[in-house]
Amino acid sequence: MIDKKLEDAINEQIVYELYSSNTYLSVASFMEEQGLKVLNAHFLKQSEEERDHAMKFIGYLQEVNGAVRIGAIPEPPQSFKSVEDAVAKSLKQEEEVTRRINNLMSMAHDQKDYATASFLKWFVDEQVEEQASMNDLLLMVRHAGPHLLLVEDRLLKQGVKLATPGEAGA
Numbered sequence: 001m002i003d004k005k006l007e008d009a010i011n012e013q014i015v016y017e018l019y020s021s022n023t024y025l026s027v028a029s030f031m032e033e034q035g036l037k038v039l040n041a042h043f044l045k046q047s048e049e050e051r052d053h054a055m056k057f058i059g060y061l062q063e064v065n066g067a068v069r070i071g072a073i074p075e076p077p078q079s080f081k082s083v084e085d086a087v088a089k090s091l092k093q094e095e096e097v098t099r100r101i102n103n104l105m106s107m108a109h110d111q112k113d114y115a116t117a118s119f120l121k122w123f124v125d126e127q128v129e130e131q132a133s134m135n136d137l138l139l140m141v142r143h144a145g146p147h148l149l150l151v152e153d154r155l156l157k158q159g160v161k162l163a164t165p166g167e168a169g170a
């Protein structure tokens, strides 16, 4: 049985992953409004990944007989000043996720809950990758300046597939 405090913290993380998923939906919609279809597809895929993260936490809690409690999801950012602002906010959010995952890991270690620590290791590694790729994107956007189609070309070369809402990540 998982410790109650850790269970509560994981339930909080589930909400934060869903919040992240909604933030990326919001960012994707902003990109679509700007006519940036590849960036739209890229953020739709990020949104799906965040939902998958929430599902991973849900699956783990169930595996260890914890209780899943889905709390209220705060409203995601609604407006962005620019593409750079949207990507910078996305990077900030990833940094916050990393901080939260690290806190969960500390709690698991404090309680000598090595099963949960082992489960969390995947997220520690995932956050390194997510932060690096969001940082790359931010640098790309800054280099491109007003020529955002260059960013879109680069993302296409990196394998981002155009998707329409409802078939994100397809």
Ligand SMILES: [Fe+2]
Pocket (backbone or CB within 6 Å): 017, 020, 049, 050, 053, 097
């Ligand atoms: Fe995540």
Ligand SMILES: [Fe+2]
Pocket (backbone or CB within 6 Å): 020, 050, 094, 097, 130
């Ligand atoms: Fe993420």
